[in-house]
């Protein structure tokens with residue numbers, strides 16, 4: 001009987017040391033007016049008055065709905081310890097209550113956080129400004145491309161319509177085809193063809 005008790009005590013002690021568990025806290029963070037605290041860091045630590053609790057030190061970020069989830073590796077010794085959750089300079093507290101040893105899975109602790117402060121008053125957040133800037137640049141590029149498309153075909157059209165007269169055969173042909181025509185039809189060297197073309201375009 002004594003042996004059994006001893007083994008039990010040893011097992012209990014052993015499981016206390018070894019049995020690392022996962023403790024989850026989750027909830028929604030809101031400003032005093034109820035709007036979600038989006039993409040904001042929450043720093044999790046043990047409260048200053050708790051001893052032997054330095055292993056808990058984590059930073060999580062709320063999502064776009066203000067939801068957060070803190071997943072902590074803990075052991076039985078953390079039962080009843082008080083955690084502080086710091087968000088935007090405000091502190092909130094959570095006491096860890098571990099379920100009985102028989103339960104292998106700790107259920108997530110739900111703690112919603114409502115700040116005393118109001119949401120920031122500036123109308124455009126930094127990210128909103130970035131998005132606006134990117135859209136503005138994209139808009140300007142799109143406009144300038146459209147503008148170029150409107151201008152360039154016209155220019156090409158005008159160039160196409162400049163008809164020059166070949167000084168060799170007096171044939172009419174588009175300006176940009178003259179050099180090729182001189183080289184191919186009249187066996188003129190490329191440099192000479194360029195000169196002739198230049199002369200022909202002037203008149």
Ligand SMILES: [Zn+2]
Nearest residue numbers: 166168169171
């Ligand atoms: Zn010709």
